[in-house]
Amino acid sequence: MKEVWNNRYSDTEYVYGLKPNEFLKEEILNKKPGKILLLAEGEGRNAVYVAKLGWEVDAIDYSEEGRNKATMLSELEHVKINYEIKDLIEYIPKVNSYDAIGIFYMHLEPEKRRILFEHCINALKENGLILFECFEKEQLSYSSGGPKNPELLYSLEEIATAFIEMEFEKFSKEMIILQEGSGHVGDGMVVRFV
Numbered sequence: 001m002k003e004v005w006n007n008r009y010s011d012t013e014y015v016y017g018l019k020p021n022e023f024l025k026e027e028i029l030n031k032k033p034g035k036i037l038l039l040a041e042g043e044g045r046n047a048v049y050v051a052k053l054g055w056e057v058d059a060i061d062y063s064e065e066g067r068n069k070a071t072m073l074s075e076l077e078h079v080k081i082n083y084e085i086k087d088l089i090e091y092i093p094k095v096n097s098y099d100a101i102g103i104f105y106m107h108l109e110p111e112k113r114r115i116l117f118e119h120c121i122n123a124l125k126e127n128g129l130i131l132f133e134c135f136e137k138e139q140l141s142y143s144s145g146g147p148k149n150p151e152l153l154y155s156l157e158e159i160a161t162a163f164i165e166m167e168f169e170k171f172s173k174e175m176i177i178l179q180e181g182s183g184h185v186g187d188g189m190v191v192r193f194v
């Protein structure tokens with residue numbers, strides 16, 4: 001799977017564009033900057049955006065090509081991001097160390113993501129938050145992007161169970177219009193929560 005992402009990111013084009021995820025953009029603006037962890041960060045568009053807002057950014061992905069493009073983008077925008085190459089299955093963030101964690105279009109099998117979600121909850125500081133937007137299982141009916149394996153898609157029930165200890169500011173399944181580079185274009189079905 002790592003090679004798939006390295007191949008996807010090896011082109012000069014930013015596959016998912018240079019603009020940040022719209023849900024992240026909407027939700028992060030009214031939050032006080034602190035330390036944020038971005039999982040499966042890819043080419044760095046979200047990391048660079050939040051760094052420009054004054055956040056201290058840790059980004060994790062296993063694609064070297066994604067990191068290379070994220071580094072170029074951060075240099076172009078004159079911001080600093082800490083981007084590590086790690087397999088999310090083996091990654092354990094430091095306990096009580098993040099004010100926010102962003103999870104956008106992360107594709108992991110259910111058992112692996114359940115374990116990662118537990119680590120994320122533990123990594124949050126008191127009153128920390130998780131910003132989440134990933135494809136919902138109905139995304140299989142849409143052609144705007146995302147995996148074709150239903151195991152890699154999410155449901156509201158799964159998220160409610162995985163984050164049962166957290167209070168949700170927002171929690172929804174929504175049909176949205178994606179305009180993220182050439183990789184996510186058109187109508188899509190997502191699960192969102194804060």
